[in-house]
Amino acid sequence: MAQAQKIEQSVAPSAQESLANIHALFGSQSSAGLIYDNLPANIRTTICFTARLTKEHASMKLADMDDFAIAKVQRAINDLADALKPLAHRPLKDFK
Template sequence: MGQASEISQVPPAEVTIAALHEMFNSKSQGGLMWNNLTEDDRRAFCFTAKLKERHVTIGLDEMDSLELARLHRAIKRIATVATKFNSISLSDFK
């Protein structure tokens, strides 16, 4: 019976997720992922999206809708192209 009372005290998933986003200063799953990228990775995505240097250091919530769309498109493009190289070894990469 102790187990049932413990289960009822677990907060809903939405509350837990919201707390995590707040803890890591992000408002979305994408924002959380962006915040955890290295500066070099952010720079590569921003370069591909033709964004400015300042975009490397700001959060997604500080970008306007056009900047977000360009960045999202660039990330998707890099991911699609990069997967084609996953199975190629360095010796085959000449």
């Protein structure tokens, strides 16, 4: 029994290794990249439009963008989040 437990413990990867495997599986290098890459296309298009990037950027994975484009995406996400926060989760009657 002790030998079986020892084998199980040595086989289990660390949390860091598990996260690295998940990122590799989905072709992403970061947790933000994993989230961004799995957003619906219309949301990525909105972010890229706000960031003043090209239409091609909306179909790219975050890891495939250069550092300048990634910085613009990050700034656009923060700008949109801050601007939309007061409007989020309001009932429809508030918009009439």
